[in-house]
Amino acid sequence: MSGDMSRSAPTLEVVAALAGVSRATASRVLSGTGRSSSQAQEAVLAAAEKLGYVPNLAARSLVTRRSDAVAFVVAEDERTFFADPFFPTLLQGAQEVVADRGLQLMFMIVRDEPSHRRLVNYAAGGHLDGVMLVSLHGTDTMPQDLEARGIPVVLVGRPIVDEPLRSYVDADNQGGAASATELLVARGCRRIAAITGPMDMAVGQDRQAGYRRALADAGISYDESLVAAGDFSRESGERAMRELLAAEPAIDGLFAANDLMALGAMSAIGESGRSVPGDVAVVGFDDTPLAAQTRPALTTVRQPIAELGRAMAQCLLDRIAGSGRSEPVIVQTEIVHRTTA
């Protein structure tokens, strides 16, 4: 039967009293700022330990004007977020460097307008020193709203509106997509289809651009009936492939803009009685864990997702520390050869 502590969180005041020093000294000892005699140090530490003292972060935040917390924000509905292993890996990378600096990382999903506003207010209210923004669609103004209030924002994925001032990290999407398509060409494919990502995001546009570029380089003319739009979900890949196959039965290669859609497409290909890679060679994008697990194993374009997360966090912390605006960070991709192409 523990007593009700809710009315009596020990303050710095009482710690100092018990240690026989002033608040100021106690504060210095506990935050490691300034210097203090080992005598005072021991006394304060002992008192804090004994009382189970925990600093009141709101009070500290009020005076330091920092919160020591940053957010990892996903502008996507839960379903999408949890269905794609891309996100957790990114989160993990970011978490690593943030925790390393002793900051709190808070994770939030903002999908609708109300939650969008809540986030901005929350951050502007002083609870967030910075924001990492993932999966931004179209012309969402969240970054601007945040930056306008002095909150540094780092995006993962090139923002679709070109503003030189915006910080972001990204993979070489166009280069990766081009490599994937070249591989298909090298394998002898002639009717190479593509399932694109959401075209309201740079990642969708860039990967399609890579596909077109590689086709052009190979002297294959671009055929619109070989391109279908997806939204990065498995289901969209399956649906798109079904349509593609119906419209153009001679398809012998496929570039899917991410692994999840590639898997969906492979289901559709199988259903149609075709084999992979015998009848249709397939290349995905991301190299999520799923790619290696599926049968047949998926040939795909690897992007170093965790590194992307680390870079994003690093970039944000730098900006919070005030080291000016950082240049975009672009990480390279590489083909991972497995069995689907």
Added chain:
Amino acid sequence: MSGDMSRSAPTLEVVAALAGVSRATASRVLSGTGRSSSQAQEAVLAAAEKLGYVPNLAARSLVTRRSDAVAFVVAEDERTFFADPFFPTLLQGAQEVVADRGLQLMFMIVRDEPSHRRLVNYAAGGHLDGVMLVSLHGTDTMPQDLEARGIPVVLVGRPIVDEPLRSYVDADNQGGAASATELLVARGCRRIAAITGPMDMAVGQDRQAGYRRALADAGISYDESLVAAGDFSRESGERAMRELLAAEPAIDGLFAANDLMALGAMSAIGESGRSVPGDVAVVGFDDTPLAAQTRPALTTVRQPIAELGRAMAQCLLDRIAGSGRSEPVIVQTEIVHRTTA
């Protein structure tokens, strides 16, 4: 080229000045507390809008001694969390009611000792009014640590150490598992295997207990060689089934303690050349979306996951509001008949 706002977030003071009223009045208008003349109201609102005023939450928190934020904490590593659709659905349910009350929900994953301590300090530091704790293993003392500091905690899943005071919500795991096993018996299975969840969690113990009870009720003796331990991951289900089949080839029914393991087990069954449900009937637990999507579709025990999340949040908010300690909430389960059994 927007000006640098970072040094000048407008305070209540300047809003009040611009509106020609006192801080107190401005505060009342903006927080909707107390009454104020429509005249003052208009003036304050206009001023706030014009200045882009956002309250400093740290300052408010310091005086109200509340943070208006609660956490959804998962004591599990990222991989596990993101692999199981159970969690996002739960989160969604919780998010609904939390957002409805205008509170912030922060999501955190605490897997190791450091992050564990960080969370407790963060909460004790006044940044959290309450905590929802998911997937608590063994004798983790996080709930006690938190409650000892006056932070209300609600668990999902019965805590494994029996303390009458702890608040939790849970499904009728034993009843559900018993129903599943009964179904297998009714289908004519005689050698019914079980793949359990982690036995350091009540959910693991309870579902196994349900299995044993149903077996006993049917007059079938419990055979240890028909039971293998899993950890709720797909891989563990696959591995367990392989071992089970090797040790006891005559198995004709399987109860898996969750859907993910059931799917893994079905892979192993397929690999062994057996068919589902022809040779081995299978029943899972949860009814996550995966259950309906897989081929053959999985017969399983449905628990209303989103409802569980809502109940959990509701329970927490009640406790924060001080309406005493709430009774455990137990939601009922039901069999969903598909094709695997």
Added chain:
DNA sequence: CTGTTAGCGCATTCAG
């Protein structure tokens, strides 16, 4: 209905 007053708990000057 409104203004005045008084802290919330802490980090940080500035003297000593």
Added chain:
DNA sequence: CTGAATGCGCTAACAG
């Protein structure tokens, strides 16, 4: 090296 004093921005009494 240490203590006393100050104020961060806000809400909650309390008077008017």
